[in-house]
Amino acid sequence: MDVQILNYALTLxxxxxxxxxxxxxxxxxxxxxxxxxxxxxxxxxxxITFDEITHVDYLRGLxxxxxxxxxxxxxxxxxxxxxxxxxxxxxxxxxxxxxxQVESISNKYVLGYTSILTVETRHNTLLRQTLYQSPTPKIxxxxxxxxxxxxxxxxxxxxxxxxxxxxxxxPDTVTLSAPGLAYRAGQKLYIAFITLSDSVFTDATVIRQRxxxxxxxxxxxxxxxxxYFVLTNSNKExxxxxxxxxxxxxxxxxxxxx
Numbered sequence: 001m002d003v004q005i006l007n008y009a010l011t012l013x014x015x016x017x018x019x020x021x022x023x024x025x026x027x028x029x030x031x032x033x034x035x036x037x038x039x040x041x042x043x044x045x046x047x048i049t050f051d052e053i054t055h056v057d058y059l060r061g062l063x064x065x066x067x068x069x070x071x072x073x074x075x076x077x078x079x080x081x082x083x084x085x086x087x088x089x090x091x092x093x094x095x096x097x098x099x100x101q102v103e104s105i106s107n108k109y110v111l112g113y114t115s116i117l118t119v120e121t122r123h124n125t126l127l128r129q130t131l132y133q134s135p136t137p138k139i140x141x142x143x144x145x146x147x148x149x150x151x152x153x154x155x156x157x158x159x160x161x162x163x164x165x166x167x168x169x170x171p172d173t174v175t176l177s178a179p180g181l182a183y184r185a186g187q188k189l190y191i192a193f194i195t196l197s198d199s200v201f202t203d204a205t206v207i208r209q210r211x212x213x214x215x216x217x218x219x220x221x222x223x224x225x226x227x228y229f230v231l232t233n234s235n236k237e238x239x240x241x242x243x244x245x246x247x248x249x250x251x252x253x254x255x256x257x258x
Contacts (some may be wrong), residue, residue, distance in 0.1 A: 002109055005101045007068045008146065009113065010059040012094045014070040015156065017052035019090065022075070023083045024049055035080035041130055048123050055116050062109065072158040088127035089249060092226040093144070093152055095120040100143040128225075134253060137225030140196035144228065147240050148194075148247050189244060190235045191217040194228045201235040223252045 029042040060067045077083045098117040105113050121141070129135040144152075193200040200223070204215045215231060230246030232238055 001104060002106050003063055003066055005105045006059055006063050006109065006113070007066065008101065009098055009116065010056065010063065010068055011071075012097055012149075012153070013052060013055045013059060013116075014068070015073055015153065016090065016094060017049070017056050018070065018073055019075060019083075019087060020045060020049035020052055023077075023080075023087070027080050027083070032080050037080065037084065037130060044126060048126075051119055051123070055119075058112065058116075062112070073156050074158055075156060084127060084131060088124060088131060088133075089226065091120055091124035091127060093149065093249075095124065096142050096144040096228070097146075097149040099141055100145055100149070102143075133251070134225065137253070142194055142196060142228060144194070144247070145240075147243075148228070148230070152247055152249070187233070189215065190232050191215070192230050192232045192235075192238045193220065193223060194230065194238060194247065199238045201232075203235075204231060219250070219252065221254055224254055225252065226250075227252050 024045065029039070032042045032045075033039065075083075075086060077086055095117055098113065098120065102110070102114060102117070125135045128137075187206075189204040189206060190201050191204050193202075200220055202217050202220065204217045207214045207216060227250050228247040229250070230238060230248070231244040232242045233244055234242040
């Protein structure tokens with residue numbers, strides 16, 4: 001199980017290392033400054049890139065010959081700003097993915113594994129602050145299961161992801177404003193916002209327009225930062241069996257109750 005979890009982390013680290021390396025190769029320091037990211041941000045990116053490359057080397061060293069190889073990726077990046085926004089989102093996904101497996105990895109590897117996790121959160125703090133978002137929007141970070149992570153990252157892989165545990169779910173294409181998901185008359189669906197403890201559920205009102213089913217719901221006012229939610233057929237639990245589609249990522253900024 002340890003090798004599988006470490007390879008799970010390495011899969012994410014490969015993508016992040018390539019993401020930052022490509023950005024430094026494709027955009028100059030002057031282009032970052034012109035896009036509204038003044039010095040020393042470019043040098044911070046170089047530090048993050050070095051972190052990610054070092055994490056890859058560290059995990060490879062732990063795993064040995066079974067280590068997964070780097071893939072080919074397709075990033076939704078068209079300019080400097082879209083890179084910074086995507087990097088910020090993916091750093092949170094990476095942290096949530098690693099957090100989701102902390103309880104499963106053995107004590108032999110837990111210190112190195114969790115050390116990578118804490119560095120991920122610092123990367124995200126820097127990127128959020130640079131984007132004028134709250135650098136510390138959450139009281140508790142959210143953990144994600146292997147299925148949920150696979151669904152989120154699958155669109156950015158050109159190669160086929162190696163199927164190693166945690167078990168992966170076939171990814172869903174979700175556009176909640178106008179999805180083409182199958183719907184049975186009378187079926188009750190919910191939106192579940194994933195949190196560290198109990199998920200927060202809200203009703204999903206199903207409306208059919210022009211042959212498509214739309215799912216309307218109210219976002220709870222106490223959620224902050226990068227929030228994950230899924231469409232589910234249960235308002236009691238979020239499991240592989242109850243998830244209909246998702247996760248989807250949104251960014252929320254609500255005042256703290258002080």
